[in-house]
Amino acid sequence: MMSRNPDQYGNGWPRMKTFGLAVAVIVVSACAVAVADQITLKTGDVLIGEVTERSDDHVRLEHPVLGSLAIPAEQVASVAVDATGQAPVVESPAGQVEAAQVGDKAESSAKPQAARTPKRRLLFAGWDASLEIGINGSQGNSETLNARVAFNAAKEDDLHRWKIAASYHTATSGGDATRNESMAGLTKDWLLPGSLWFYFAAGRIDIDEFESWDFRLSGTGGIGLELVNRGDLEARVRAGLGGRAEFGGDADDKIKPEASLGGELVWQINDRQQLSISSTVYPELAELGELRITLAVDWQLKIDQADDISLKVGLKNEYESGTEGDAEHNDLKYYLMLLHGF
Template structure:
């Protein structure tokens, strides 16, 4: 029994040694890791990431060609340059001065401005004028006149609806201030790059403030007027504006405001303009002043 047990033990030891030797022996073909590096090699950057000098068979995809559309940016890219906004505001500021000192002391000043805002459905205009004349210490004229008009435009129509007001100051008249409000219809006959001619008709009321010896009063008036402008060339233009205010119920009483001028653009880059013309203010009931007040003027201004 003892001998049989020794034989079995020796057989088990020999069998186990042979199995261990087979497991520890490397296989005839080396296994590779998923990265392509043999398991038996040392892991280094060159073995983990081998350099492949062969050209790739995949064709590189060229960058997309960006469209070259009207209004695109300088590089024809997808970010076009925005179109410039339309110019809404225009107008001018002007002033003129002359005087003398010695045998006679004379000072004449004239200044004002006019602005215009035009959009697709609205035109807003406003102008202001101030005149001062002094001779030998005596004031011959001190006047101020402010006009504004707001017009509503209709699509595909030459007709407009307007609302207007006027504020007038005159130191030498029986009144100090005259305020008027009006509304009515306007019609555009021509409006292009060279010629503008527009007429208007309406009605309203005017009130004189600070009347000597009497109280303030409202008076009903009609309104007839026109605006005319003709551009001769890039430098020269002529303008004419007239407003007639006949009194309702007494057509013999009326007021007239008229202006005509020639303007020459001296420098288009800066908008410097020379303007010369005449202005007439007529009142059939002026109180203690003359009915007609005609002035000639030459001013230098800036257009914008």
């Protein structure tokens, strides 16, 4: 990646933009208070998540850890749905409905276990969302500080799959900034029921104080294929066409057409561990031989099941074939984060 002196373009301006994005991410995440519906099984177990479908045969629950669960109706003792923020409505399999009074418990054929009281979510209701924070530093002959905050949200139904990601990363050494960057991206998949194929569109904005550009906009769209889609493993590939444009600094402000070819894998190793890998190649169409390659690897370890807190270790790298001077071709970042899901 090509580097430049931030003083050449003014220290404050890019930093204010990245700081503003970081504040926006934190505000959005802070507003998302946990909410959930509650299913009590005849065994006495209680499942908390979002009820997305109910029929005579089954009840479908989106669980923050286990994913989408189709529970046979004969195994369900009661369903408590908190759709209005008021007292939940409790339904039995026989179809009897009654309003739950404050302090009352939903009647069940088996003794229910204690469950956490669900709270109403103001934003991203029905999404699997998380806030990640990582800070480290040292003080001695020189002072260093490295901070990273990220927000991720995902949602899927029979026809659509959404993924939102945003992050802010800053680092200083000896009082001087060495990294100041932020990004926000959105990926939308249009699913085809009964088919392994799907369509997709993705867009992203990057702001980096230490690049030859100030802003970079990129987008792509095309077709994808589900290779594996089961409870513990998901794998898919994508191919599309798009482009990128870089503005500010030494950038030429021109749109550069790109193709895209990538893949992603999510492996739920067990109920506490998850591994995710994604990589995309972006060959330039106007200049053959020039390309970008992105890679992300993340491993999560659940350390608190009740509060959905995990430890996350990962790395991200972006390779650019076209660099100038002594600039590195790779921009590698690795991190240790504390993740709170909601």
